[in-house]
Amino acid sequence: MTLILTASDWIAKIEAVLLKALMAAVTLLLILNVITRAINWSLYWVDELAVNLMVVFAFVGSSLMFAQRRNFCVTLVSDAVSDATRRWMSIGVQSVNLGFALFLAYACWAWFDPLSLAGYGFDLRQFFENTFNSVYQEVTDTIGIRRLWFFLVMPWFAFTLTVHSAACLLRDIRRIPEPGTQP
Template identity: 40%
Template structure:
């Protein structure tokens, strides 16, 4: 089976296309929000909620972009060592780098699991009860001007952690294929 036809590679490409589309929509939405803010302030009737929504969408965009960067291998790297290695050395170094990313993503997943505390939420029965029992306000903390709960924006973290894991596993599969004789 060709390395790019493996299910992980196909899944990673599909997720990457969805992330790129979502990133484009988010950039457009942020641009429109900032433009609406400028126009409304010029007209003397500022829409104060546009700033907050734009900031939250920028954070979501940053996480989507980080996952997309893993898929495209587009994060900053120093090429001095890989340029001096042969093909197998570069493949081994890529494997080491992708394993490091995997360890980071698994640690992030563990932190997010503890932060979102789904078992605690199910035991408590509601976000308010969870906050009362554990002082975990993840489900109840409101935005300042939008009147929404911040959890709707924070959900970008576990979702992009999951998509980044898909990209990382696809990269590890590619790395292992490059190391095979």
């Protein structure tokens, strides 16, 4: 139990730093984009890189929001019930979150299909010809790098969401206060 709570806290710290770096990178790319367009010398790869980094930012940020319990919620019902009922509602919500995270992990496993890739000796061409799965071969339009590097945010998100949801569920079940709050 302590391992999951500690892992969630460490992952949240890493995500916070990563979000700052991603936000700085996107901001710099947007400034570069404005400057190059103003002097009539557009760099088209900047748009694509900024969009892909914003998608990564969204997934990392969503994971951090789940860890901090800042995800979107409707509190109309939970505000009107007793603390005990609110606790059980939170346990239910965290159970659904954990179920979704585990399903997403399964979907990523099926999408990346690492066992089949290994079965074909990590030969990407043979893997594609037999599975019609191009996840490892798709290339970005203007940057010219494999989309895989951006797609990897999905298994990362599935993993971190699983850890954060499990930690939140454990905190609810065991009545452990959130980090940074008074017991």
